[in-house]
Amino acid sequence: MAAEAAPTSSQVKTRDLKTWNFDADLQSLQEAYDANSSPISVNFRKLVPLGSGVDRATHLFHSYPAKLLLNIPLFFINCTKYSSPNDVVYDPFSGSGTVLVEALLAGRRAMGADANPLARLIARAKTTHITSDVIAAALDSVLSEIDNARQVPFTTTIKKDIWFSETNVSSLGALLYSIRKNTSGAVLDFLETCFSTCVKKVSVSDPRLSVPVRLKGEALEKHIAGSPDLIEHFTKVVISNCARLNKMPEGCISELHTDARQHHREGELKADLIITSPPYAGAQKYIRASSLSIGWLGMAPANRLRELEKLNIGREHFCKSDYNSENASVALSAEGVLKKIKAVNPLRAHIADTYLREMDDAAEGIVSRLRQNGHLVLVVGDNMICGHNFSTSRFVKEIFTRKGLTTTLELVDDIRSRGLMTKRNKTAGTIEREHVIVFQKR
Template identity: 40%
Template sequence: MQTAIYEHSKAPPFKCGQIECGDSLSTLEYFEPYPVDTSVALATLLERFERDGQSLEISFRKLVSWMKIGERASHYLHPYPAKLLPHIAHFFLANHLLVGRDEIVLDPFAGSGTVALETILSGRAALYADANPLGRLITAVKTRSITSASLTSAGTEVRAAFSRSRARKRPDVVNLEKWFDSHVIAELVRLRAAINTLDDDSLREFMFVTFSATLRKVSNSDPRFSVPVRYRDGETRTQTSVTDTFEAQLETNITRMSSLGQIATLGEAKPVGDDARRLTTSDGRRQPDNSVSMIISSPPYASAQKYVRAASLSLGWLDLVPSKNLRVLEDKNIGREHYLKASWSEIAPTGIDEADTLIGEIAKINLSRAKIVNNYLIEMRAALMEAVRVLKPGGHFVMVIGDNTVCGRRFPSSEYLREMLEGMNMTTILSLIDSIPSRGLMTRRHATAGIIASETVIVLRKAF
C-alpha cells in the first residue's frame, strides 16, 4: 500500500529558486510552496480505509517526500514545544478533495502557527487560536509578510537605540537571577528597551520574537529540555554575548521571513481568540456558525506537556504575563496538570463509558492523575463542540493526536476524542498512524506517564 502511494506522490528534486533546499539558509531566496497535488495519494488512502476499516500505518515524511526536514519559510522563526510536523498539514492542504482553493482553514490549538503558516502558503485564509500569548505572537509574526529591507532597517534602529540605552529596569521574570547571569540581564534589559523604541507594531513584534528566541540561548537553562532546567554540575552554556547571539538570530530570521514576500498568492492569517472553547471575531463576537471549511489541529495531550512553564522566561521578558499570573494562564490551558488537592476527588462523568472506567482505575492508583485526565476529556469535549459549530456542513476536521500512558495504563485519547466527534454529527473517513522518531519535548512523568511514540491522524466529515 505504501509503495503505491509514494509513487503517486513522487516529484522531481525540489528546487528553491536557483538552489537546492538543502543549501545554506543564507542563500535561500524563493521556493514553490506547493509543488505537488496530493489528491491521488489521499484518494488511495481514503479508498483503502473505506474498504478495510482499519487505521493505516504511514510515514508523512515519506508521503510528502518533496518537503525536506528543516528550514521552510518562517516555520523555525522561534522554538516551541511539540510542534506539529509541517508535512501533515501540507499533505491535507495540497489536495482538492477535502478543501477548495479559496476556503478558510482553522486551527483552534495553533501553538506557534504551523497549520496557519502552511495554510497561507497554500494561498488560503487561516484562522488560529491558542491560550498561550507567546504562541499567538509567534504565529502572528511568522504569517505576516514584511520586506527584508524593512526588517534590516529596523535592525539598524535597534542597534543605534541599544548603544544609547541606559535602561536598568528589570522585567518581572520568575527566578530571574537563577536563569540569567547579572551581566546578561543588563544587556537584555538594554536590548529590550531598544526594541521598544520602534514605532511600527509589526517590526517591533518581529524583533521581540527574535529577542525571545535569543533568551534561552543566553540563559542558564539547558537547551536539551523544553522547560527551563539548570545545567548539571560541571556543565555550562557556551559563553557568547547577548548582542552577538541576537545578531545571529536576527540575520537568520530575516532570511526566513524573506521567503514569504516572494509568494504572490500568500493568504492571510487572523486570530480568533485565546480559548478553543469560545472562538471569537476581532470585535469579540462569537465566530459565526458554519464559517470554516476545514479544521487541521493537534489538540493538547492529556497531561503530557508543560506549555506555560516552557514559555515562562519569554512571557516575563516580553511583558506578556507577570510572574504572579503564570498559574492563572496555566489554568486556561486544556491538558494542564495542576489542580487544588481538595478538587482531586471531584471526578465527573465524561460521557464515554470506557473512559470513565479507566479513570476510575487510575484514581485507585493516583487520584491527582485521574483528575487531570478526567478534566482533560470534559474540557476537550467543549472545545470539539465549538470546532464542529463553526465547521461548514460537508467540511472536514483533520485531528492529530497521540495516546499516552497514565499510571501504567494506555490512555487512548485518539479513540475518546474520535468518539466524541462522531457523536457530534461527524463521520470518520480516514485514520492514519505515523510514528514519531523524536519528540524531545515529550517529558516522562517519573512513574506516572510514558513517552508518546506515535500520532494518530483522524479525518472526519461533518454531515450535510
C-alpha cells in the same frame, strides 16, 4: 510527487515553495480504509519527502516545543478533496503556527487560536509578511538606541538570577526597551519573536531540554564560556528570520484567536478545513517551557505563571479539593480506565478527566467554526497513565462524533522525534503513536 512551480504574482523569492498534489496517495489510503474501516498505518515522512528539521519558509523561526510535523498539514492542505486556493484553514491549537504557515504557502487563508500568548506572538510573526528593507531599518534603529540606563525589567514570574547572569539581565532589558521604543505593530511582533529566540540561548538553561532546567558543574561552566554576545546573536537571528519571512507569500497575514473554546460569531469566517493537534493530558508543559520568554515579555496575568496555566487545556496543577468529586466522564468509554487510574493516583485521574471535559468544550467551539461538509483533521496520540492505557484518540473521537461529525478516514503514524515530550514520568507514561482522524461535518 512534487514539482517546482513558477512563482506567481503573490509569491516572492521562494526557493522552497512547491506545487504539491497528494490526491493519488489520499485515494489509495481512502480505499484501504474503506475496505475494512480500521486505522491504516502510514509514514508521513515518506509520504511527504521532506527531511527532518528542513528550513522551509518560516518554520524554523523559533524553537517552540512540540511542533506538529509539518509533513502532516502539508499533505492534507494540498489534497483537493479537502481544500482549494483561498479556502480558510483553521488550527484551534495552533501553537507557533505550523499549520498556518503551510496554509499560506498553499494559497489558503489562515486562522488559528492558542491560549499561550507567546505561541500567538510567534505565529503572528511567522505569518505576517514584512519587506526586508523595513526590517533592516528597524534593526538599525533598535541597535543604535540601546542604552543600559533604560531597561525593561524582568517580571516576577520566576527568579531571574537563577537563569541569567547580571550582565545578560542588563543586556536583555536594554535590548527589549529599545525594541519597544523604536518599533510597533507587525515589526514589533517580529523583533520580539527574535528576542524570545535569544532568551534561552543566553540563559543557563540546558539547551537539550524544552523546559528550563539549570545546568550544573562542568556543563554550566562550559555553557557560560561559550555563551554568545546577545546583540551579535540577536542581529544574526533577525537577519536569518528576515530571509525566512521573505519566502512567505507577499501580503500574507493570519487571523488569531485566544482560545479554541470560543464559538463562531455571526459575521466571522467559517473554516473549510481544520487541522489540529490538541495538547495531551499533562504530556507537555507548554507554559513552563515558555516561562523564560514569558517572564521577559510580561505575558503572564498578574505576573503569575499559574494564572496563565489555568487557561491551557492539559494542565497538571490542581488543588486537592479540586479532584475529590465524583462525576460521570464526558467520554463514556473513558469511565473504566479513569476509575482504575483514580485508585492508583487521584490527581492523575483528575488531570485526565479535566482534559476530556475541556476538550469537550473545545469540540463545541471547533465544530461551530467548521462549515457544512467541511473536514476536520485531528492528530492525537494515546499514552500510558499509572500503568493503564489511556486511549486519548478513542475518547476524543467519541467526543467529536457526539458533536455531529462523521469519521471518514483514520491513519496511524509512529512518532519519530517530533519535539514532543514523549518520555514522561512514571505516572504519565509514553506517547509512541499518533492517530490522524479525518472527520466531516455532514
